[in-house]
Amino acid sequence: MLNISVIIPVYNAAQFLEKSVQSALHFDEVKEILLIEDKSTDNSLEICEKLASGNSRIKLFQHHDKGNHGAGASRNLGIEKATGNFIAFLDADDYYLPNRFEADKEIFRDPAIDGVFGAIGVEYLTEKGRQEFQAKFKDIPLTTVNYPAEGEEVFRGLLSLTPKIFGTFFHLNALTIKKSAIEKYNLRFNENLRVHQDSDFNIKLSYFCHLKSGIIDKAVAIRGVHDNNRITKIIQYSPEYNERQFILWQSLYHWAVTNNLPSEYRKRIYLSFKSFDLSQQKGLRKYFNIVWEVIKNYEILRTRYRYNYYKS
Incomplete structure (x- = not known):
């Protein structure tokens, strides 16, 4: 059975956090959930403390100075603290679906595979969030790639070097990676990037590690879209x-x-x-x-x- 550490960066996610955590606790494969609280200005820290005190699988961490360092630095801290053989990520306003690790359990039987990625869906939590998301991404039901791939094909696809259009993105919420692979290549999130740390990390990861697509035709996790999603605030080509x-x-x-x-x-x-x-x-x-x-x-x-x- 997989032994997974789920890393959740937490910043001003009080109204979503419990659902996010509960969706990860559902899986026997999840050994621990690491909440990395990033100096929220709402009551997220209080909720983190409550969750951690109520379940031994939930662990709470903050940065050394208890300051705000961004999602990349928070995920890096989670990687350092993780004790599982596998690492998965989850944003605090998103949640896993029951099939989240279904493909992973089978694919990781092959020792050559370092990581598995899949598709995520979308749930509109506010009307303003829906309008902003659809204005930027249209009405796309899945964030996914266009066809199954593994190994170097994934890296080439992310750089648009494949004959067929591979797709330009898979989301961290649907990525499971061996911790040993991350450590072998000393892979970390670029803390200087306050946005797009995930794209930067995924491209580097796909170059060094043998990734394989899992479930790409239906969602294994859900992205919650609301008024405060930073990525939808940026108008394309602005x-x-x-x-x-x-x-x-x-x-x-x-x-x-x-x-x-x-x-x-x-x-x-x-x-x-x-x-x-x-x-x-x-x-x-x-x-x-x-x-x-x-x-x-x-x-x-x-x-x-x-x-x-x-x-x-």
Whole structure:
């Protein structure tokens, strides 16, 4: 049987937290639930303390200074404190479905598999949240990939290097990973990224580790969409969106160079990074640099980020 540590970063999630925790307690495979409280301004800490005192499988941690450090740092603290052989993640306003670890139990029988990922669904908790989510993501019922894949195909798919469109994202809520694989490659969340730490982590994880898709045609967890979801507040291709994407791809490019990834991968990551770099420039300098970049790397016009070039 799997022995899983579920890591839940907690920040201002008082109204959702108990449901989230209860959904993880449902599974015998879950050895422990690590609540990483990140200096909430509501009564989340009080609820965490109540939950931890009432069940030995629930453990409460805060940062060394009891300050607010963000979701990435909170997940990193959870990884350090986890004692299970496997790690799973859950956002405090989301919850697992009964089939969450159904595929994992079978797939992990193969010792070559380091991690399994699946699909998540959506539940609209407020009308404003629904409107913002659908304005950005349309009425997409699942966050998932388009076809089963494993190994290097997953990494190539996330970089849009596969012949078929793989999809650009799988959610942490549907990822289970061996702790030994995380430790082997010293993988952690980039704490400088206040958003998109998950995308950064998933891409790096899929390069070093042998991941395999599990249940991708139906949800294994549910994302709760409400008024305070940060990711839906950012309008696509807005200056804020471009800036945050730039920081993400800058992080990935630095990682690709530092780890001397094969040239095909470094180039694709560079093109994505450069696209968002150019999107933040203005005036004649911007258009001069666009022309110069196209002369050097005409393939940049084929990336899914080419739209950014022409936004002022």
